[in-house]
Every structure is written in structure tokens, then in C-alpha cells.
Amino acid sequence: MVFPVKKKSKLGRKLWLGVLVLGLPMAFMFCLIFNLSYYEKKGIDDAKQWKVEIAKGNASVVTVDKYKNELAYLYCGSKNCAGYDMKEQENNILSSDNISYSK
Numbered sequence: 001m002v003f004p005v006k007k008k009s010k011l012g013r014k015l016w017l018g019v020l021v022l023g024l025p026m027a028f029m030f031c032l033i034f035n036l037s038y039y040e041k042k043g044i045d046d047a048k049q050w051k052v053e054i055a056k057g058n059a060s061v062v063t064v065d066k067y068k069n070e071l072a073y074l075y076c077g078s079k080n081c082a083g084y085d086m087k088e089q090e091n092n093i094l095s096s097d098n099i100s101y102s103k
Contacts (some may be wrong), residue, residue, distance in 0.1 A: 050074060054084060064094055 039042025059072035
């Protein structure tokens with residue numbers, strides 16, 4: 001059994017091509033922006049939670065040879081670490097070469 005298929009007109013094909021050419025990248029960009037905004041909001045919520053934990057004194061302490069104050073541990077990547085200076089109330093990004101951890 002063969003089902004009849006109506007062939008699209010030239011205008012229909014042009015419109016469908018326009019939907020593919022413009023619609024798919026726009027949908028991709030929308031998903032990308034939504035994803036970035038989700039992680040931005042998640043980072044803000046995590047930062048607020050870290051501030052509460054640091055205020056309670058439940059944070060790991062990082063000592064750096066070349067820095068004068070102790071830092072509350074925030075995050076370390078492959079080459080840099082982020083710490084929160086509790087005395088000066090500021091974030092610092094330092095090289096992870098000369099860092100020691102304590103709780």
C-alpha cells in the first residue's frame with residue numbers, strides 16, 4: 001500500500017528552508033543562554049551558602065606563603081585557587097603552587 005505524498009510548493013520549500021536556517025540556530029542560542037543563566041543563578045546561590053558557612057567558621061582554611069592573611073577555601077582549579085580573605089572581606093585568586101590546607 002502506498003500513501004500519496006503531496007509535494008511541497010516552491011514557496012513552501014523556501015519557508016521550510018528559512019525555518020531551518022534561522023530557527024535552529026535561534027533555538028540553539030536560546031538553550032545556550034538559558035543554560036548560562038541557570039549556572040549563573042546556581043553560582044550565586046552557592047556563594048551565598050559559602051558566605052554563611054564562612055561566617056559560622058565551618059570553612060577550610062588555606063595558608064599561602066606569599067599572602068599575609070589566612071583564606072577560606074572556595075575553589076581550586078588546575079593552576080589557580082580562589083580564597084576568601086575573612087579580615088579584608090574580599091576574594092583572592094592565587095597560584096596553587098604554594099598553598100597548604102587546614103581545617
